[in-house]
Amino acid sequence: xxxxxxxxxxxxxxxxxxxxxxxxxxxxxxxxxxxxxxxxxxxxxxxxxxxxxxxxxxxxxxxxxxxxxxxxxxxxxxxxxxxxxxxxxxxxxxxxxxxxxxxxxxxxxxxxxxxxxxxxxxxxxxxxxxxxxxxxxxxxxxxxxxxxxxxxxxxxxxxxxxxxxxxxxxxxxxxxxxxxxxxxxxxxxxxxxxxxxxxxxxxxxxxxxxxxxxxxxxxxxxxxxxxxxxxxxxxxxxxxxxxxxxxxxxxxxxxx
Amino acid sequence: xxxxxxxxxxxxxxxxxxxxxxxxxxxxxxxxxxxxxxxxxxxxxxxxxxxxxxxxxxxxxxxxxxxxxxxxxxxxxxxxxxxxxxxxxxxxxxxxxxxxxxxxxxxxxxxxxxxxxxxxxxxxxxxxxxxxxxxxxxxxxxxxxxxxxxxxxxxxxxxxxxxxxxxxxxxxxxxxxxxxxxxxxxxxxxxxxxxxxxxxxxxxxxxxxxxxxxxxxxxxxxxxxxxxxxxxxxxxxxxxxxxxxxxxxxxxxxxxxxxxxxxxxxxxxxxxxxxxxxxxxxxxxxxxxxxxxxxxxxxxxxxxxxxxxxxxxxxxxxxxxxxxxxxxxxxxxxxxxxxxxxxxxxxxxxxxxxxxxxxxxxxxxxxxxxxxxxxxxxxxxxxxxxxxxxxxxxxxxxxxxxxxxxxxxxxxxxxxxxxxxxxxxxxxxxxxxxxxxxxxxxxxxxxxxxxxxxxxxxxxxxxxxxxxxxxxxxxxxxxxxxxxxxxxxxxxxxxxxxxxxxxxxxxxxxxxxxxxxxxxxxxxxxxxxxxxxxxxxxxxxxxxxxxxxxxxxxxxxxxxxxxxxxxxxxxxxxxxxxxxxxxxxxxxxxxxxxxxxxxxxxxxxxxxxxx
Numbered sequence: 001x002x003x004x005x006x007x008x009x010x011x012x013x014x015x016x017x018x019x020x021x022x023x024x025x026x027x028x029x030x031x032x033x034x035x036x037x038x039x040x041x042x043x044x045x046x047x048x049x050x051x052x053x054x055x056x057x058x059x060x061x062x063x064x065x066x067x068x069x070x071x072x073x074x075x076x077x078x079x080x081x082x083x084x085x086x087x088x089x090x091x092x093x094x095x096x097x098x099x100x101x102x103x104x105x106x107x108x109x110x111x112x113x114x115x116x117x118x119x120x121x122x123x124x125x126x127x128x129x130x131x132x133x134x135x136x137x138x139x140x141x142x143x144x145x146x147x148x149x150x151x152x153x154x155x156x157x158x159x160x161x162x163x164x165x166x167x168x169x170x171x172x173x174x175x176x177x178x179x180x181x182x183x184x185x186x187x188x189x190x191x192x193x194x195x196x197x198x199x200x201x202x203x204x205x206x207x208x209x210x211x212x213x214x215x216x217x218x219x220x221x222x223x224x225x226x227x228x229x230x231x232x233x234x235x236x237x238x239x240x241x242x243x244x245x246x247x248x249x250x251x252x253x254x255x256x
Numbered sequence: 257x258x259x260x261x262x263x264x265x266x267x268x269x270x271x272x273x274x275x276x277x278x279x280x281x282x283x284x285x286x287x288x289x290x291x292x293x294x295x296x297x298x299x300x301x302x303x304x305x306x307x308x309x310x311x312x313x314x315x316x317x318x319x320x321x322x323x324x325x326x327x328x329x330x331x332x333x334x335x336x337x338x339x340x341x342x343x344x345x346x347x348x349x350x351x352x353x354x355x356x357x358x359x360x361x362x363x364x365x366x367x368x369x370x371x372x373x374x375x376x377x378x379x380x381x382x383x384x385x386x387x388x389x390x391x392x393x394x395x396x397x398x399x400x401x402x403x404x405x406x407x408x409x410x411x412x413x414x415x416x417x418x419x420x421x422x423x424x425x426x427x428x429x430x431x432x433x434x435x436x437x438x439x440x441x442x443x444x445x446x447x448x449x450x451x452x453x454x455x456x457x458x459x460x461x462x463x464x465x466x467x468x469x470x471x472x473x474x475x476x477x478x479x480x481x482x483x484x485x486x487x488x489x490x491x492x493x494x495x496x497x498x499x500x501x502x503x504x505x506x507x508x509x510x511x512x513x514x515x516x517x518x519x520x521x522x523x524x525x526x527x528x529x530x531x532x533x534x535x536x537x538x539x540x541x542x543x544x545x546x547x548x549x550x551x552x553x554x555x556x557x558x559x560x561x562x563x564x565x566x567x568x569x570x571x572x573x574x575x576x577x578x579x580x581x582x583x584x585x586x587x588x589x590x591x592x593x594x595x596x597x598x599x600x601x602x603x604x605x606x607x608x609x610x611x612x613x614x615x616x617x618x619x620x621x622x623x624x625x626x627x628x629x630x631x632x633x634x635x636x637x638x639x640x641x642x643x644x645x646x647x648x649x650x651x652x653x654x655x656x657x658x659x660x661x662x663x664x665x666x667x668x669x670x671x672x673x674x675x676x677x678x679x680x681x682x683x684x685x686x687x688x689x690x691x692x693x694x695x696x697x698x699x700x701x702x703x704x705x706x707x708x709x710x711x712x713x714x715x716x717x718x719x720x721x722x723x724x725x726x727x728x729x730x731x732x733x734x735x736x737x738x739x740x741x742x743x744x745x746x747x748x749x750x751x752x753x754x755x756x757x758x759x760x761x762x763x764x765x766x767x768x769x770x771x772x773x774x775x776x777x778x779x780x781x782x783x784x785x786x787x788x789x790x791x792x793x794x795x796x797x798x799x800x801x802x803x804x805x806x807x808x809x810x811x812x813x814x815x816x817x818x819x820x821x822x823x824x825x826x827x828x829x830x831x832x833x834x835x836x837x838x839x840x841x842x843x844x845x846x847x848x849x850x851x852x853x854x855x856x857x858x859x860x861x862x863x864x865x866x867x
Contacts, residue, residue, distance in 0.1 A: 071599075073609040119606040185398035189456060192398075196463045203470050204713055211711070 057137055058116040058127045064137040065127040066147075067168040072122065075164035083122045087158075088115060092126075094157045095147075099128060099138070102146035107131040144170050260767050269363045270353060273777045276552045279354075289354065290473050290549050297477035299559065301546055304484035304687025305537050306567045309389065309656075312684060315535070316575035317651030318527050320511050323518030328572075330519065330528035335568050338798045339532045341790035342755060343543070344560035344783075349762055350544035351556050352774045356698030357541030360548075361758075364766045370857030371757045372699055374750055375541035377850040379695030381746040382540070384723055385739045386689060387465065388730035389653070391457040393681045395437055396657065398457070400674035407432035408665040426828035429662045434820040437657070441733035442821035444741075445836055448733015458731050462724040465689055469697075469716050473549060476690050483683040483690075488570075490680035491577050494673075498580030501667065503590075507583015508576055510646045522805075529802045534747075535567060539754040542691030545698045555779045557787075578655070585663035586645035593640035600635055653736075656681060693719070737817055745843045749810065750850035752803040757854055759796045768792060815839070 058065060068091075072080045081087070092113040099108040112131050118124040128138040147154065147170055155165055162172035271279065292298040319327045353360045358372030399406055410423035410431060418424070423431035434440045441448040468479040498504045518524050537543065547556060591614075598612045605624065612620045625632045650659050664673045697719060700706065706715045730739050762771060768791065776782045783791075818830035 069603065071609055074599075120608040121602060121606040122608070123603075123606060184402045185395070185453075188398040188401050189460060192394075193456075193460050193463060196460065196467050199467050200463070200470065203467065203475070207471070207711065207713060 057129060057135070058114040058125060060117050060125050062125065062127055062137075064140045064143070065125045066140070066143060066170065067123060067125050069121065069123040069166040069168060070158070070160065071164040071166075072158075072160070075160050088118075088124075090157060091115070094150075094154050095126065095128065098146045098150040098154060099143075101150050102142070259764055260769070261764050263365055263765050263767070266364070266766070266770075273774075276352075276354075276777075280552050291551075292473065292549050293477055295554075297473075297480060298546065298550060299563070300480040300484040301473070301476060301687070301690065302543065302559070302563050303566050304480050305542055305546070305691030306535065306563060307484075307487070307570045307684065308535075308537070308688035309681065309685050310531070310535050311567070311571045312574045312578065312681070313652055313655045315531060315571040316511065316578045317655065318531055319575050320579070320647070322521075322524040322527060323515035324510070325512040325514035326516050326518055327524065327528065330525045331532065331571075332568065334525070334529045334532045334798070335564060337790060337794050338529060339536050339538075339567075340560055340564045341787060341795045342533075342538045342759070343536055343564055344557055344787065345759065345762055345791060346538060346543045347547040347556035347560050348771070348775055348778070349766075350547035351550050351552065351554060351778060354548045354552075356545045356548065356702055357695065358699040358702045360544055361761065364761055367858040367861050368757070368761050368765065369861065370854040371754055371761065372541065372702075373857055374754050374850040374853040375539060376696060376699035377853060378747065378750050378754065379540045379542065379692050380723075381742060381846065381850075383689065383692040383696055384727050385730055385742045385746075386685065386692060387461050387723070388458060388727055388735065388739060390461040390465075390682060390685045390689065391454060391731065392437065392653070392657065393678050393685060394461055395454065395457045396661070397675065397678035397682060400671055400678060402671065405661075405665055405670050405674060406436070407661050408670070422822050425822075427662070429658050429665075430828060432661075433653075433657045438736050438820075439733050440736055440820045442819050442823065442831075443833065444734050444737040444817065444819075444839065446734060450728060451731055451733065451735075454731035454735070455728065458724060458727055462720050462727075465686065465693065466717060466720045468686065469690060469693055469720075470713050472697075472712055472716070473546075476694075480687060480690070483687040486683045487680045490676050491574060493676060495573075495577045495580065497667070497673070498577060498584065501580070501584040503587025504580035504583045506587060506642065507579040507581070507646060510583065510643070511575060511579040526802060526805050529798060530748075530806065533752070533755065533799075533802065535571065536564070537688065537691055539751045539758060540691060541695035541699065545694045546691070553778055553780075557775070557779055557783065578660075581660060581663045583646065585659065585666065586642060586648070588663075588666050589645045590640055590642045593638055597637045597640065600637065604631065604635060737819070740817065741839070741842065742846060745810075746846040746850075749803070749807060749847045752799060752806060753851050753854065756796060756799045756803060759791065759799065763791050763796075815843075 060067075070083065072083060089110065092110045092115065095113045096108045096110055099112070100106060108131055112129050113126055114129060115124050115126045128143055130136040130138055147167055151162065151172065155161055158165055319331075349360055353363050355363065356372075357375045358369065361372040362369040407429045410419040410428050412418070413420045420431070422435060426434075437454070439448060439451050467475070468483075469476055547554075547559075550556075594614055594617060598614075598617060601607070601612055601620065601624065602609060605628075621632070621637075648659075660677065661674070664670050664677065667673055693716075697716060700719065701715065706718070729735065732738075762768075768788070772782050772788075815835045816832045817835060819833050821827065821831045824831040
């Protein structure tokens with residue numbers, strides 16, 4: 001006796017096809033074939049209808065969809081790869097990965113990412129449908145958060161960057177600036193000013209020492225110095241117009 | 257019959273030739289007056305004084321805006337007719353009379369002491385603001401020791417959601433210069449308070465200057481071995497680097513492409529004359545001082561010619577280097593502009609990448625304009641023209657701190673180039689500051705402002721400290737505006753007057769005959785016909801013409817200044833504002849007091865003599 005167990009998710013019409021147990025065998029086999037046909041038709045309809053259903057879900061300017069724009073040649077130049085169905089498959093898989101990561105669940109699959117409206121620019125629209133309910137789209141905000149969270153991984157899967165793999169409407173998060181505790185310029189300033197002040201002090205000290213040495217030398221041959229002092233006695237200001245060398249005498253103490 | 261104004265008592269005031277020779281043999285042992293260790297130090301100091309920031313950031317701009325290669329013609333002509341004679345005159349008179357500027361002019365005639373005093377005032381005013389530019393260079397130098405240069409990207413705003421709006425509207429280099437360096441106020445009246453980081457940089461600039469001039473030319477002579485030669489090394493490195501960058505040759509070609517019609521424009525000749533004059537640092541008094549430390553028989557004629565040639569060559573060389581980098585930057589901007597337009601077209605029309613390139617951009621744009629004109633209109637595509645980018649000629653601080661720094665961020669290994677560039681600027685400016693400060697210190701010494709017993713270290717120290725304190729004006733929020741005020745009025749008109757008085761004083765008061773004899777005594781032969789004609793007629797005439805035109809231009813122009821005002825409508829273009837009324841007083845003080853010191857001192861002496 002064929003088991004007439006109707007699957008639990010079957011439409012009500014199928015469920016009402018239960019044959020009473022006392023029925024003749026011909027009726028029972030008829031019911032079975034009819035049931036199988038119905039199931040196949042429904043499955044075929046479902047399969048045919050799903051893409052159609054998906055297509056209606058994914059449209060340009062869809063309320064819950066995002067447009068993606070990819071610029072491979074700009075990013076990679078000579079090493080650019082071609083965009084084909086395999087790359088698209090990778091994209092859908094990466095998006096599914098992003099959704100899995102965001103929701104921390106393992107229910108998302110490649111089928112849940114629907115892509116449409118591909119152009120030669122390489123841009124397309126995509127929407128994400130919920131794995132439990134194929135007619136329900138995941139809201140825009142959640143998709144955005146998922147993409148932002150895994151943006152780095154998505155970029156790296158394609159060897160692209162935030163600028164060359166654009167999700168129109170999702171802005172890349174700005175990198176945190178590195179703020180060192182002391183600004184670097186202050187360190188360089190400290191080094192320079194330290195060296196300069198050390199040099200100034202060294203020069204001042206050396207000229208003081210020279211002065212003391214000269215004074216000692218002067219006291220020893222004081223007679224000669226007194227004679228020399230007598231020569232250039234006038235200490236008048238130059239404005240008088242008379243040339244005098246008095247103003248240079250004092251420079252003897254520091255070698256100029 | 258040579259024109260000679262009466263000058264009694266001149267013989268008593270100067271040393272005769274025999275006394276000079278005696279001095280020469282005596283001075284060899286006694287060391288009364290400072291002396292150069294060797295000729296190289298003297299030449300390097302003079303070259304360093306003449307070659308300064310103007311060669312790097314004023315000459316290239318003038319060259320490019322006045323017809324490129326054609327500008328060389330008025331520049332070289334005026335270099336020969338105006339620069340070399342004035343230089344020779346200053347060297348010769350300093351070497352002959354063996355005093356600083358104040359001493360020289362009061363020796364020639366007591367009433368001419370005003371020329372020396374005016375020189376001192378001008379040197380003082382220029383020292384004040386010039387070292388602020390050094391402080392700016394040091395700030396950029398300190399900030400170059402980082403992997404990402406701080407002016408290469410905009411900082412994030414307070415809540416980390418986006419870039420700072422002031423930076424976003426202008427550019428990272430503009431923002432770093434106007435906001436993070438100057439912290440510029442929108443008006444000269446608002447002083448914005450002292451910017452502590454700039455105060456530190458100003459103190460360090462004056463400290464470095466002090467250590468180099470602490471003992472006068474004894475220390476300066478050693479410092480110039482580095483500060484005068486390093487710029488040439490760095491310029492050569494930049495030339496080699498620049499020539500390997502894309503687009504550099506278009507910059508050089510643009511610079512030197514001659515446009516001979518510019519020669520008929522009188523402004524070209526005026527600007528050439530002014531550039532030669534200011535570039536030679538004449539009338540500051542520093543050159544007279546430096547040459548007075550030479551031996552009496554030094555060949556000052558040869559020195560003048562050599563230094564003029566070096567100065568002219570450096571101007572052209574620096575212009576070439578600068579324009580290789582500017583060419584690179586302009587090409588980079590052009591590529592970005594075109595790339596941006598191409599991307600917009602690709603995105604709007606969903607064309608595959610590589611369909612629109614730089615070569616077929618125009619054709620594609622035309623065909624698209626034919627098919628979808630309203631869409632193209634709505635896109636607001638920018639017009640990209642390489643020549644426009646190249647002729648965005650900037651001069652002065654804008655060239656060094658905005659244009660060049662931006663170009664450096666685009667070169668690989670930017671911190672290295674940034675450090676080299678700012679070290680070069682620092683050396684160029686420092687060597688000029690030596691001459692400026694010499695023009696301040698020696699007259700102060702001669703006037704007896706400091707007691708004779710004080711050692712040289714303390715007089716230079718006190719001068720540096722006082723100048724640093726007064727220089728704090730320029731590190732306020734409005735400091736940049738004050739600096740351009742000082743630059744335009746303090747450093748221009750008085751110098752022309754002083755130079756004219758110098759020439760007239762030497763040729764007609766001291767006497768060209770006596771001067772010729774002096775030079776024959778010093779270098780062995782009389783100055784030839786060229787010097788006679790230029791000293792007596794040509795150069796004073798050129799000075800007079802330049803002065804008259806400059807004066808008329810300055811007096812008749814409406815006084816506007818450019819401000820950085822984030823609230824203005826055309827931001828980021830600088831907003832032009834008129835000066836407030838009290839600025840006219842300041843301008844009169846800046847330009848009037850040195851100029852009036854010349855007749856003023858003469859009148860004062862006259863009164864003293866009469867009393």
